[in-house]
Amino acid sequence: MRNVGIIGIGYTPVFVSKRKDVSIVEMISEAVDAGLKNTGLAPEDIDAYVFGNMATFEGVNMPHLWATEHMHARGKPIMRFATGGTIGMAAFHGAYYHVASGMADIAMAVTYEKHSEGDAQVGLMGIITPELMAMLSAGIDVTGQSGMGAIGGGSAGGISFQASSYLHRSGAGIEHIDAIAAMERRNAAKNPYAHLKDPEATAEKIAQTPMVSWPIRFGHICPTTDGATVCILASEEKAAKIADKVAWVLGVANCASDATTANLIDSQITDPAEQLPAIMASKKACERAGIEDPKKEIDYVEIYNGFAHQTLMYLEKVGMCEVGEAHKLLEAGELEMNGRCPVNASGGVVSTNSIGTSALNRVTECALQIMGQAGEHQVEKEVHKAMAHGWGGLMQYCTITILGDKPKKL
Amino acid sequence: MEEIKDTFLHPVVPLDFQNNYRVGAYLQRYLDGFKEKKILGAKCSQCGRVVVPPRKYCGACNLVMEEFTELPQEGTLENFTVGHVNLEKGQWKRADAPYVIGMVRLDGAANAMLARLNVSPADARAGMKVKAVWKDQVEGEHADLDCFEPA
Numbered sequence: 001m002r003n004v005g006i007i008g009i010g011y012t013p014v015f016v017s018k019r020k021d022v023s024i025v026e027m028i029s030e031a032v033d034a035g036l037k038n039t040g041l042a043p044e045d046i047d048a049y050v051f052g053n054m055a056t057f058e059g060v061n062m063p064h065l066w067a068t069e070h071m072h073a074r075g076k077p078i079m080r081f082a083t084g085g086t087i088g089m090a091a092f093h094g095a096y097y098h099v100a101s102g103m104a105d106i107a108m109a110v111t112y113e114k115h116s117e118g119d120a121q122v123g124l125m126g127i128i129t130p131e132l133m134a135m136l137s138a139g140i141d142v143t144g145q146s147g148m149g150a151i152g153g154g155s156a157g158g159i160s161f162q163a164s165s166y167l168h169r170s171g172a173g174i175e176h177i178d179a180i181a182a183m184e185r186r187n188a189a190k191n192p193y194a195h196l197k198d199p200e201a202t203a204e205k206i207a208q209t210p211m212v213s214w215p216i217r218f219g220h221i222c223p224t225t226d227g228a229t230v231c232i233l234a235s236e237e238k239a240a241k242i243a244d245k246v247a248w249v250l251g252v253a254n255c256a257s258d259a260t261t262a263n264l265i266d267s268q269i270t271d272p273a274e275q276l277p278a279i280m281a282s283k284k285a286c287e288r289a290g291i292e293d294p295k296k297e298i299d300y301v302e303i304y305n306g307f308a309h310q311t312l313m314y315l316e317k318v319g320m321c322e323v324g325e326a327h328k329l330l331e332a333g334e335l336e337m338n339g340r341c342p343v344n345a346s347g348g349v350v351s352t353n354s355i356g357t358s359a360l361n362r363v364t365e366c367a368l369q370i371m372g373q374a375g376e377h378q379v380e381k382e383v384h385k386a387m388a389h390g391w392g393g394l395m396q397y398c399t400i401t402i403l404g405d406k407p408k409k410l
Numbered sequence: 411m412e413e414i415k416d417t418f419l420h421p422v423v424p425l426d427f428q429n430n431y432r433v434g435a436y437l438q439r440y441l442d443g444f445k446e447k448k449i450l451g452a453k454c455s456q457c458g459r460v461v462v463p464p465r466k467y468c469g470a471c472n473l474v475m476e477e478f479t480e481l482p483q484e485g486t487l488e489n490f491t492v493g494h495v496n497l498e499k500g501q502w503k504r505a506d507a508p509y510v511i512g513m514v515r516l517d518g519a520a521n522a523m524l525a526r527l528n529v530s531p532a533d534a535r536a537g538m539k540v541k542a543v544w545k546d547q548v549e550g551e552h553a554d555l556d557c558f559e560p561a
């Protein structure tokens with residue numbers, strides 16, 4: 001294994017509800033070309049591509065092949081990931097493995113979602129279809145009305161059980177979910193690549209939004225976004241020649257548990273807020289990064305939060321605070337951009353969710369904070385080490401990436 | 411800037427079909443138990459935990475679970491949400507009244523199962539004790555176990 005660094009990032013110019021002016025592959029090409037421009041690389045410099053998108057959301061089953069020429073990948077190795085919400089980070093890990101193993105010197109992770117051209121709820125049912133047996137084994141009557149009500153809400157329906165368990169176990173209230181959602185929409189207003197921006201967002205305003213699936217309100221839920229993101233990774237040797245600023249990959253990990261709406265304690269399905277995969281992936285990634293206590297050593301975190309309670313819940317799971325402490329940090333202002341434990345200065349997934357990109361954007365946003373290039377949403381404290389978290393598949397798959405401003409001592 | 415036209419491709423795909431997933435040996439045994447209003451779980455011979463509905467493997471021990479055991483019909487509501495619509499043949503239908511769905515952990519079970527609760531949304535509490543309610547006529551189907559109500 002050799003050191004690998006992020007040397008460049010490319011976003012589409014905007015992340016919005018509907019990109020009416022471009023096709024799917026034209027949109028992808030915008031991010032690819034932005035990534036090349038930002039690094040000064042030519043298409044022939046990219047040795048391998050790792051692509052990420054969820055087929056069922058747009059109904060395009062082989063988008064990586066449709067986009068081959070649009071990402072300048074003709075005649076190059078291409079690999080494609082489709083792991084639900086975690087796609088972007090799975091693709092990033094794939095690109096990392098390419099370079100760390102020596103199979104490529106420079107690899108590009110390419111991710112997108114163009115939600116406006118499909119139906120994410122139909123797609124989410126399509127994700128459930130192959131998991132139908134697992135749903136049955138969780139005791140859902142899939143043919144009866146109540147069972148279909150439970151799973152028919154797509155992600156928001158399924159996630160309400162998790163949010164309910166989180167509130168029950170942490171001592172937090174719905175008002176804390178309102179407050180974290182408001183903080184992130186305010187942060188999003190400072191990020192040119194965010195979708196839902198509200199510089200005036202308050203917990204009170206979020207609390208006025210309708211209850212969708214108790215305890216989840218409309219204001220707690222991510223939008224469906226059109227957008228694409230790429231990330232370019234290089235070996236230490238190549239990075240030294242190409243890039244002025246590098247965010248080094250210190251550790252990556254992923255972990256899965258039972259395939260159900262629920263989650264597990266000691267591998268038995270009980271509590272969807274337990275999220276053992278997040279706990280285990282974080283431990284493994286920290287171990288690989290040489291981090292003993294993330295609370296003390298990690299300066300910045302990006303959490304995958306399709307639903308606002310997840311920012312608080314996952315901060316506890318990945319080890320950034322004790323269980324039941326995240327909502328107290330929120331109350332004390334510590335999670336803000338000028339706080340001691342800044343999280344999702346980007347606005348998080350709850351503000352922008354082009355799903356294929358979303359877990360990769362957690363990584364690229366950590367990289368921007370380390371490189372000092374986040375612009376208006378650069379956090380106040382110096383960021384030497386940052387942790388990116390990805391969630392999604394159904395409820396039980398998490399990814400972690402830890403970045404630093406210096407390469408690892410090998 | 412050129413005007414953006416709403417020109418779309420609308421591919422037609424034959425989506426009006428039904429998949430046929432077999433329930434398999436473990437769920438069949440569980441559903442057969444419904445004919446006698448019994449809830450069966452699978453017990454791991456190594457760690458002793460009981461999982462309901464039964465399934466083949468204990469994930470913790472990586473062992474095939476071969477013992478079936480009957481569980482009590484009472485348990486705890488672990489969490490819940492409130493439903494306002496039903497889905498009937500792919501179409502949303504507004505429910506007559508808001509209803510509670512949640513995850514119930516039967517006493518002695520290591521896991522929770524998703525179920526409908528016969529309790530008003532205002533009275534639902536995570537941690538409350540509940541018991542199974544069966545349909546009068548049982549057929550060996552998932553729908554036989556109608557709901558759970560406060561114990």
Ligand SMILES: [Zn+2]
Binds near residue numbers: 454455456470473
């Ligand atoms: Zn066992």
